[in-house]
Amino acid sequence: MNLRSILTFGVLVIVVILAGDQLRNLYDDTNLLRPYDYMEYWSAGRATLRGQNPYDGDVLYPLQQEMGTRYNDPVMMWNPPWTLPAAMLVGAVPWRMGQLIWLALNFFAMMGSALMLWRLYGGIGRFVWVAGVVTCLYAPTPFLLLLGQISGFMLFGLVGFLWAVKNERFALAGVLAALTAIKPHLLVGFAIVLVLQSLRGNAVWKSVLAGAAALLLFGLIPLAWNPAVWSQYREGTGVASTKSHPTLHDWEHPTLGYEIRHALPNRPFAAMFIPLAVAVPLVIGYWWLRRRNWDWLIELPRLILISLLTAPYGAWGFDLVLLLVPVIQATVWLVADGRRWVCVGVGIAYLVLNLLALSTISREGSMTNLWIVPVTFAGYLLVGWLTRLTPARP
Numbered sequence: 001m002n003l004r005s006i007l008t009f010g011v012l013v014i015v016v017i018l019a020g021d022q023l024r025n026l027y028d029d030t031n032l033l034r035p036y037d038y039m040e041y042w043s044a045g046r047a048t049l050r051g052q053n054p055y056d057g058d059v060l061y062p063l064q065q066e067m068g069t070r071y072n073d074p075v076m077m078w079n080p081p082w083t084l085p086a087a088m089l090v091g092a093v094p095w096r097m098g099q100l101i102w103l104a105l106n107f108f109a110m111m112g113s114a115l116m117l118w119r120l121y122g123g124i125g126r127f128v129w130v131a132g133v134v135t136c137l138y139a140p141t142p143f144l145l146l147l148g149q150i151s152g153f154m155l156f157g158l159v160g161f162l163w164a165v166k167n168e169r170f171a172l173a174g175v176l177a178a179l180t181a182i183k184p185h186l187l188v189g190f191a192i193v194l195v196l197q198s199l200r201g202n203a204v205w206k207s208v209l210a211g212a213a214a215l216l217l218f219g220l221i222p223l224a225w226n227p228a229v230w231s232q233y234r235e236g237t238g239v240a241s242t243k244s245h246p247t248l249h250d251w252e253h254p255t256l257g258y259e260i261r262h263a264l265p266n267r268p269f270a271a272m273f274i275p276l277a278v279a280v281p282l283v284i285g286y287w288w289l290r291r292r293n294w295d296w297l298i299e300l301p302r303l304i305l306i307s308l309l310t311a312p313y314g315a316w317g318f319d320l321v322l323l324l325v326p327v328i329q330a331t332v333w334l335v336a337d338g339r340r341w342v343c344v345g346v347g348i349a350y351l352v353l354n355l356l357a358l359s360t361i362s363r364e365g366s367m368t369n370l371w372i373v374p375v376t377f378a379g380y381l382l383v384g385w386l387t388r389l390t391p392a393r394p
Helices: 003-028 038-049 057-066 081-091 095-120 129-137 140-147 151-166 170-182 188-198 204-224 229-238 256-263 269-293 296-309 317-337 340-361 364-369 372-387
Strands: none
Touching: 038 057, 038 081, 038 095, 081 095, 081 170, 081 204, 081 229, 095 129, 095 140, 095 151, 095 317, 129 140, 129 317, 129 340, 140 151, 140 317, 140 340, 151 170, 151 204, 151 296, 151 317, 170 188, 170 204, 188 204, 188 269, 188 296, 204 229, 256 269, 269 296, 296 317, 296 372, 317 340, 317 372, 340 372
């Protein structure tokens, strides 16, 4: 072993020791990275492992008190039971350890997705770092990581689906697409088109079957600890009000559907589905016109934009990391275009808008982020017009 190898090994040892020391301090100091939304996943996972109801606030709140909650009400997990296996993994370990694991997994899922998107859309290799910078500067990214939300896995599912379809690994594509069912209300357009494409007799049917099988498997796993969990989920999400916790009917949502509901007499919950009801036939018609030459690389960003624009509920700031698919696609167009003034102008606008978004989505209720999806949609169209590029192909 030469001197250079010895010095390199010594530096690595020092880095590992220092990193370990910092991680130990982070683990011990619970005032840093306080648990917020992560509480819902850890407590729901822990409750399931105990055979308790993970959709009951009276069950979750004592567990969240162990974590030092500052809320007067429990933080509820309304994801379907096929999400519970992920929650059970962190629920099986001490909450702080699970929180750091959860944070790391979401971070690597999002950064890995960004780098994969850059390559999928034919981005110039030496500028792949731009995808990482765009992701880190995107306001929903730190919001998701600091709250401990789950949408990073959904982003990874979408990007993994694109990669698998491009490589004609359709069964794997379906399994990865199943991750989007963590919050199925956010990507209805994508789900509809995926089913429609499978009905045309092409290999996409393998994706639908594999995805359905994955959801069935993960939906069955919690039954080994709590056989009633699916009925508990239906009961918990269907109730309009309860004494133990706020429900979906009680929350304010930063969606167009909620604005419609708020404007109507008696504020009917069903009114929140009006934009989605309008969007579904439009999506089907759009698919019908383009079905013969359907290209997921081109079409998925558009489906994401229209799905989030018409989502009936949810679509809070942390969920908008899904918009990184069209955002990074547009970034590839800009870099490929090469005109410095266009890149600088759009870059400044991107930074300003994200600073504004960061100041709004972090407010109580995150209700002021209604503008982010339509502005992103407009920016996507503008960049496409400025660069005159169809979506880049590898």
